[in-house]
Amino acid sequence: MKYIFIIFISLSIFSQAQFTLEPKEGFSPEIGILVSMMEDLKNRITINVQHLNQEETDFLLDDKANRIGALIMHLAATEKYYQVKSFENRNFNKEERKIWQSALDLGKPAQKEFQNKPISYYLDIWNEVRAESSRLLATKNDAWLKEMMGTTTMNNYWAWFHVMEHQANHMGQIAMIASRLPKRK
Template identity: 55%
Template sequence: MKKIFYSVTVLLFLGNAQAQSVIKPPKGYSENIGNMVTMLDDLKGRVTRSVANLDQEGTDFLLDEKANRIGAMIMHLAATEVYYQKYTFEGRGFTADENEKWGAALNLGDEGRGRLKDQPISYYLEIWDEVRAETKALLKEKDDKWFSKKASGAMSNHWAWYHVMEHQANHMGQIRLIMGRIPN
């Protein structure tokens, strides 16, 4: 019985797989950084595919008064990535101007609910695309030796970018949960 279950599970997985099945660095990146880029892009692609067709009601849907809108969460993913660009490549946090631009998205909550709405999902996805392009350009200039070095604080650059990746995975689950609650 176990063997049949395993075979069916593998067939179902393979039949529904949309992502690549191998993690390998894209051309022009060091091995570890390139592997991270592949994983970051895979997660971003899965988030993007799941939200790309949302209408305005779905983009701005609030599950409850403490929840965040899906558009705001996409902006949050972009803001988090920008923050880690500053942290790992420049050894700093946000300036006052950067905090004005990204703070509501980074922190979400009441300010995010008030400010991050009334834009189509494409607006948020385009911003995230721009941020990701900058991340990839910056990472392409670095090597695995840099990746293993400490960022400006206690964590290594590799750990910082791992955190960006796992942050995306956490919010992907949250976004999908909220999408399942949007009224038809």
């Protein structure tokens, strides 16, 4: 019941805002709209997890599930991957794989690695990644969005749409896990 209330509070906060998409200032028009959508999703996820205590952040629904902290780290890792792929036309190097690979893959390694840290730890990492995404996206124009990423079959627009789409998919997964959290003591 408390999570339905939190979702209601989140919606009531947004009900005071205009539901329009406008280019974010400092970006070309299409990139600015994309950044606005990514920020909206990130803000909604943040609002719904920032209150979690350690037990809730580390909660594991079952042995095949992921912890909410790991899912936030996964969102940061996915965004970081597309930064490297779209701005540098490469995959993660060896050092970056050490940092990000288990978050990208999730599963058993992530279940072990991503626990015993407060939700703020994961949100801070995602904030850093997002700040870098915003900085880099501000250097590009709308024509760049349509450029193909190296020898891949995707353009930059699709890659950054996928970052946003990924956030939306995991927002639902995080909400489902949150709805199953044990009652606070």
